[in-house]
Amino acid sequence: MSKPRDPVAGPNAPEPPFPIRLSGPVIKGFGRGSKDLGIPTANIPADDLSEKHPELTTGVYYGVVALDPKTYHHETSESSASTAVVLPAVLSIGYNPFYKNTVRSVEIHIMPALTEPSPTAAGQEGHTKFNRLPDFYKTRLNLLILGYIRPEFDYVSLEALVEDIRVDCEVARESLLREAYKCYLVHNGNTSGKVSEDRAWLVSFD
Ligand SMILES: Cc1cc2nc3c(=O)[nH]c(=O)nc-3n(C[C@H](O)[C@H](O)[C@H](O)COP(=O)(O)O)c2cc1C
Numbered sequence: 001m002s003k004p005r006d007p008v009a010g011p012n013a014p015e016p017p018f019p020i021r022l023s024g025p026v027i028k029g030f031g032r033g034s035k036d037l038g039i040p041t042a043n044i045p046a047d048d049l050s051e052k053h054p055e056l057t058t059g060v061y062y063g064v065v066a067l068d069p070k071t072y073h074h075e076t077s078e079s080s081a082s083t084a085v086v087l088p089a090v091l092s093i094g095y096n097p098f099y100k101n102t103v104r105s106v107e108i109h110i111m112p113a114l115t116e117p118s119p120t121a122a123g124q125e126g127h128t129k130f131n132r133l134p135d136f137y138k139t140r141l142n143l144l145i146l147g148y149i150r151p152e153f154d155y156v157s158l159e160a161l162v163e164d165i166r167v168d169c170e171v172a173r174e175s176l177l178r179e180a181y182k183c184y185l186v187h188n189g190n191t192s193g194k195v196s197e198d199r200a201w202l203v204s205f206d
């Protein structure tokens, strides 16, 4: 048996180089996320990543995302149609060693709001059902990466890869529930200037 993973990742407040801003239209990947793994990932272009963010090494990260409300309407949103909803996310940047890709990809799995029960919590009956939204290809996506979880690995089986991504979702969730991270997801009166600035960038789609 491998040893259990830490329930949270990274320091108690984001430290440089985080938060890192990434943005792009949602593009087609290899079509494996939903079909093979049952885990949809919104892919965004990775072309100018090494030039713009040389500090971003391959690996798994957590953060927060917003989708352009002009083309994506969140079903359960209480906000008006013109305000983007901010949701927690877990993402992988790299070559997916299990699939031996030759190009780097940025793939984001959007999780339910932290106020909702986690579909990926341990000890649930049967197969894990990962969060699924209506498709939003071509929609613009803004992402603030807030912390690093682990390197990318190769796996002995598809099941082992899926189980590690399930744990990544739980680690991301627990990490984002800390006050200095939660403030990116929910407004509270005393957010600092820098957090408000990053949040304003996150939900702006011109
Ligand atoms: C949180 C997260 C962690 C991941 N970790 C790994 C990993 O360690 N090794 C790997 O080969 N792929 C990893 N992946 C990538 C999956 O293999 C990938 O999402 C899948 O190949 C779907 O690709 P597609 O969008 O091109 O269809 C990870 C994906 C996510 C969302």
Ligand SMILES: Nc1ncnc2c1ncn2[C@@H]1O[C@H](COP(=O)(O)OP(=O)(O)O)[C@@H](O)[C@H]1O
Pocket (backbone or CB within 6 Å): 026, 027, 028, 029, 030, 031, 032, 033, 034, 035, 039, 040, 041, 042, 043, 108, 109, 110, 111, 131, 132, 133, 134, 135, 136, 137
């Ligand atoms: N929770 C989610 N997180 C990310 N993408 C999702 C989610 N739910 C549905 N999607 C949709 O599924 C697509 C990704 O599915 P995936 O099987 O990874 O295909 P692809 O290989 O084209 O990226 C996204 O582009 C998006 O439109």
Ligand SMILES: [Mg+2]
Pocket (backbone or CB within 6 Å): 029, 030, 031, 033, 040, 041, 042, 043, 107
């Ligand atoms: Mg994908």
